[in-house]
Amino acid sequence: MSDFFSGGIPGIDELFRSIFSGGGFGGIGDIFGGGFGGFGGRSRQTQPRREVGQDIELKISLSFEEAMFGLKRDVTVQRYVPCDTCEGTGAEDKSSIATCSDCNGSGRERKMTRSGFGTIIRETECSNCGGRGEIIMKKCKACKGRKVVEETKTIKGVNIPGGVEDGVHLKMQGAGHVPSSNAIPGDLYLQIRVKEDPNFIRRRNDLYTKADIDIVTAILGGKITVPTLDHKSKVIKEKELEIPAGTQFATEFRIKNHGVPYMRGKGHGDQYVIANIIMPDKLSSEQKELLEKFRELSKK
Numbered sequence: 436m437s438d439f440f441s442g443g444i445p446g447i448d449e450l451f452r453s454i455f456s457g458g459g460f461g462g463i464g465d466i467f468g469g470g471f472g473g474f475g476g477r478s479r480q481t482q483p484r485r486e487v488g489q490d491i492e493l494k495i496s497l498s499f500e501e502a503m504f505g506l507k508r509d510v511t512v513q514r515y516v517p518c519d520t521c522e523g524t525g526a527e528d529k530s531s532i533a534t535c536s537d538c539n540g541s542g543r544e545r546k547m548t549r550s551g552f553g554t555i556i557r558e559t560e561c562s563n564c565g566g567r568g569e570i571i572m573k574k575c576k577a578c579k580g581r582k583v584v585e586e587t588k589t590i591k592g593v594n595i596p597g598g599v600e601d602g603v604h605l606k607m608q609g610a611g612h613v614p615s616s617n618a619i620p621g622d623l624y625l626q627i628r629v630k631e632d633p634n635f636i637r638r639r640n641d642l643y644t645k646a647d648i649d650i651v652t653a654i655l656g657g658k659i660t661v662p663t664l665d666h667k668s669k670v671i672k673e674k675e676l677e678i679p680a681g682t683q684f685a686t687e688f689r690i691k692n693h694g695v696p697y698m699r700g701k702g703h704g705d706q707y708v709i710a711n712i713i714m715p716d717k718l719s720s721e722q723k724e725l726l727e728k729f730r731e732l733s734k735k
């Protein structure tokens with residue numbers, strides 16, 4: 436479980452709830468196929484449950500820096516909403532709606548089958564009206580009888596919190612498809628994709644950075660600069676780092692609180708700088724001479 440998933444996010448709990456990937460999301464193209472879900476399936480139910488709109492999934496690509504510091508972004512979604520022209524009936528006018536004669540408007544039909552166990556009565560969706568209980572004689576021109584129309588909706592300034600991980604979904608309740616005026620709207624899931632950054636590897640809330648250190652700095656000590664998250668100015672900045680004399684290959688230096696922001700609570704993880712000591716592959720004759728002298732001195 437990631438930190439992001441295991442608890443609430445302060446301030447944005449109502450709007451967002453993170454979930455893990457997986458589970459089916461119906462695309463816009465799916466919505467007309469085979470009913471909206473919510474009816475059918477459970478045969479003993481006498482009262483139809485409230486219709487539930489389909490969810491929408493939208494990919495949001497972020498740079499590493501955007502994911503670290505968070506941002507507000509306008510999100511445009513295409514969804515279905517009840518047709519205004521026919522008030523979601525799908526019919527041109529009221530007189531063009533007739534009660535289904537097969538099921539008397541119940542939308543259900545009973546089928547009896549005989550088997551070794553006796554007679555089995557199965558209740559299914561009425562095949563004449565498709566479970567709607569009514570037949571539309573003249574379809575609404577605006578929605579072609581579909582009861583819904585496509586809407587392009589822009590949600591301004593969606594808050595994407597700093598520290599979001601690649602692959603998580605931010606849930607926006609009720610921003611999905613709306614199949615009818617009394618239906619429960621579906622939800623919108625923003626799937627976060629975070630581009631990799633060559634300077635940082637993320638492990639939970641810590642960051643790892645490889646720093647090339649020349650051999651003399653490693654031996655004698657000195658200063659290097661490393662890219663690091665500056666949480667005050669919300670940018671990635673070069674930061675000076677003191678290297679002690681005698682630094683070995685793969686030594687880790689911790690820069691406290693320069694890691695990834697915690698999704699809940701305050702503070703950040705740490706950054707670890709891993710020493711990558713670079714051996715010189717070319718030496719001048721003078722450098723060679725000095726190193727020979729160094730070898731002589733080391734023998735004593």
Ligand SMILES: [Zn+2]
Nearest residue numbers: 535538561564
């Ligand atoms: Zn019927």
Ligand SMILES: [Zn+2]
Nearest residue numbers: 518521575578
């Ligand atoms: Zn219509």
